[in-house]
Amino acid sequence: MIGIEVAGLVLGALPILISGLQACVAGTKPILALWHYHEELKVVSLDLRTEESIFRNTIEILLSDCLEQQTVAALLGNPQGPLWKDTAVEDALHRRLQRDFEMYFENVKSMNATMGKFKERLKLGVDGKVRQSCHSLCTEIAD
Secondary structure (H helix, E strand, C coil), rough: CHHHHHHHHHHHHHHHHHHHHHHHHCCCCCHHHHHHHHHHHHHHHHHHHHHHHHHHHHHHHHHHCCHHHHHHHHHCCCCCCCHHHCCCHHHHHHHHHHHHHHHHHHHHHHHHHHHHHHHHHCCCCCCCCCCCCCCHHHHHHHH
């Protein structure tokens, strides 16, 4: 997988992860209130939405510096679309970041791996829906 493609995966996965986490917050509120986890999940949800915004703004600025605006709009409008696999896009970003390209995408790959673990822990499907009952999810979160 080329570096820039991972950025698209992260952009596409963050909203799904946030949606799933918000579903967990809403669906587990009565149970989690007993364990005081409800507020913690709300904080994590806010933190995740903040990170999504920071990442989206950063990638948009980077792409805007090296690609045509309509290409940037197409990339951001379809985070898992085929344009993210275009080597011309990666080459443009590589020229923009120069020596920092590898480090930037190591961080993006790390974010992607962390989100994968987070989605597994929350038992989320690819659509961001919780695949497990609230009670058993709460039991696992409490462990």
